[in-house]
Amino acid sequence: MKFKRRTELKRTKIEIIPMVDTMFFLLVFFMLSSLALSKLVAMPVDLPKAGSAQRVQEDNNLALSVDSAGQIYLDRQPVSVSGLGDVIKTVARNRKLSELTLVINADEKASHGLVVQCIDEARL
DSSP states (O other): OOOOOOOSOOOOOOOOHHHHHHHHHHHHHHHHHHHHHHHHHTOOOOOOOGGGOOOOOSSSEEEEEEOTTSOEEETTEEEOSTTHHHHHHHHHHHHTOSOOEEEEEEOTTSOHHHHHHHHHHHHO
16 A cells, blocks of 8 residues: 655744734733823822821920921921021930930921921931
8 A cells, every 4th residue: 555645745834913913912001001100100199187197205206397488386486497406406405315206297388398408407
């Protein structure tokens, strides 16, 4: 019995269309997800309400208040930004405390730069 040999070999074809579709869907997915991330950065920030603040121990803390006009008060006494560090050191010495907690109460219309200056002066 004689078998017939195939003379032509069929080559397998790699279908590229499904791969192109997959790459297109991945491209669209990453483009949309990157747009969603950029929108999160540009969202406006709502300031927290005063009722959400945590209570701290009152024996070793100072209250620093900044109002909307830019006035600074330390325990209801007006102070300047430049003299804030010295006043805090004096209060800590008078109360004989090694560690002092500064609680900052800033009005939502107060300048952020002024609050940062107060924090910098308090760290000195």
